[in-house]
Amino acid sequence: MFKKTNNPGTVLIVGETIDGRLSAGSRDLAKQARSIAEQIGGEPVGVLIGHKIEQAAQSWSKAAGISVIVLDHAQGRYPNPPMTASGVEALADECSPLAVCFPHSMRACQAAATLAWRIKAPCITAVDAIFKENGHFALNRAILGGKLCETVSTGNTPMILTIMPGIFSRSASPDGPDRSLSVETRLVTDADQRFIPQAVNSQSHTDQALERAQVVVAAGRGLGGPEHRDLLDAAAAMFKSAAVGGSRGACDQGWLPHTRQIGETGRTVSPALYLACGISGAPQHLAGMRESRTIVAVNTDPKAAICNAAHYAVIEDLTVFLPTLRERYDKMTIKGETV
C-alpha cells in the first residue's frame, strides 16, 4: 500500500464511520483529500475505521480518488477514538507520514490528540489553510469564534491535523489518469476496553420544515430572550415558504427547540435565503448553512464573523430592525406601495 520508491511522503487521510456508514465529516474529507495532500506535498492514503465497512470504504475510495486501508474491529461500529489512535499509530509506524488528517469532529479531535500525545507529534485542529513558509508548514485556523485567524507553523512531521469541512473541496473529479484504487482490510486487535459503547440515539426528525423551506429565518444569542421569538415568526410570515431556526446558542437557552438547531451538531440547510439574526458566525454554525444561496446577516457588530460569510449585512439591533422590516412590509402590501 505504501509506495517505497520516490515516495515524497505519505499523507494519511483518516475517516470515521457510524454504524457502517460514512460520517458527514468523512464524506466531506474525501472531497478534500487530494487537495490537502497536494498542499502538503505527499501521496494521500485513506484510512477508514469501523466494523464491516467494505462498502463504505469502496465508495469513500472512489469519492476521494485514493486507495484506502480499512481498520476493522467489532468495537469500531461507532467512532472509537482510542481504537482509532492505536490503529493509526501502527500505520504511522509503518509509513512515517508527513501528516495525518482527520475531519474536524470532536471524536476525531479526541483521536488526533491521543495519537499526537503517544507519538509526540504536533497537533493542530480546525485547519482551514495549509502552505509553506520559510521551509516550514504553516497552517491557518480560526480563533475567537472566527473573529481572528491565526497562522501556526511547525517543522515537525508527522503533523496531526483536523480539517474544517468544505475548505479544500474540488468540484471537478480527480484529475490525471485513472488510478487503480485498492481497498485493503486489516483487523485491529487492540482496543481500549475502558471505553464501552452502550447505545446510540439518532433522533429521526419528523420535523422537516427547515429542509423544505425556501427561506430560513435564524436567530442566535443576539435575540436576547424568549420574549423576542415573535419577531422571528413575524419576519418568517412575510415569506412564501419559510421556517425558523437558530444557533446552538439560541437553542441551548431554550428559545428555540433543539430540532431547529443549525450547524455541525444540528441540521444542515441550504435555502435560497438565510437570514441570520444575532448570530456571530462561529465555524460550527457556518458548517450547517454556508451553502445557502443568499446569506443576509443582521448584527450589531460589523466585525462579527458572519459578515465574512454573508452576501449582505445590516448593522442594526435586531429588536429594532426586525419590527421595522415587518412594518415596511405591511405598508408595502397593504398600500401596494412599491419600495
Added chain:
Amino acid sequence: MAFSILVCIKAVPDLASGGELILAGRWIDETAIGWCMNHYDTHALEAALAIKDATPDVRVDALSAGPDRVRDTIRRAVAMGADAGIHLAMNAGGRLSPAIIAMAISSYVRTRNYDLILTGVMSEDDMHGVTGPLIAAALDRPCAAAAVEILPDMSDRSLAATCEMEGGMAEIVRLPCPALVTVQTGRRIPRYPSLSNTLRSRRQLIEQVVPAPIADHMPIAETRRVAFPQRTSACRFIEGTVIEKADTLLRLFNDNGWLK
C-alpha cells in the same frame, strides 16, 4: 466512599463585555478586554455541581492554569459552588499551548487522586478542542468527548456519558473511573453564584501551585501571527436609516420572488 471531581476552567476574553479586539504582536492586547469563564467550562462546572447536589460525599475542585488574572475566574467557580480553587501559576506572556497546559494539569493531578476530571469541549478563544483528551492521554485515563449528560454510578465507580456526535446523533458510553469527560453545552443552564458562596469565595484561600518545569514535551506548533480574517464573500453592508435598510432588503426579497 468519597468521590472527587476536578473541573478545569479557562479564563477567556469576554467578547460580550464590549471591549475592543486590538491586535498586539502575535496575540491581542490583553489589557483592552475583560475576562470571563470559558462558556463550555461553566457547563462542565455545572455538571460537576449537579453530581454533587445529587450524591453524598462528592467534592468539586476547580483549577485554572495561567497568569494571576485567572484567579478571578477561579473565585467565580468557588462562588458558583466549587469546594476549592486551585491556581496553576503559569506565566505565558502570550498564550499557552494545549500540550503545555495538559502536561501541567496532568502532573498536578498525579499528586491528588481525582475520580473524575471534567474539561470544556473547547475553549472559546483558542478553539483547539484537544486539551481534555491530551490530559486523558497523559494520565492514560479513559475519555469521553462532548458529553451533554453525565450519570455516575457510585456502586461500581463508573459513569455513563451521553456524547454528541454529528447532526443530532448522540452515543451513550460507559467509562470506569478514574476518567475524563469533556463537556458540551446543553439544556442545563449554569447556575449563578449564590450569596453565601460568593461571600465564601471572597474569604477562601485559592491555593497556588507552581508546576514543575517540563523537561521533555511534545513538539508544539508555534503561532506566527494573528489577523482579522479576509472577507471571503464580498459582503455588501447595507447603508442608510433603519427604514432605508429595511426597504433595501425588502426590494431584494421581492426581486427574488421570496415574499408572499
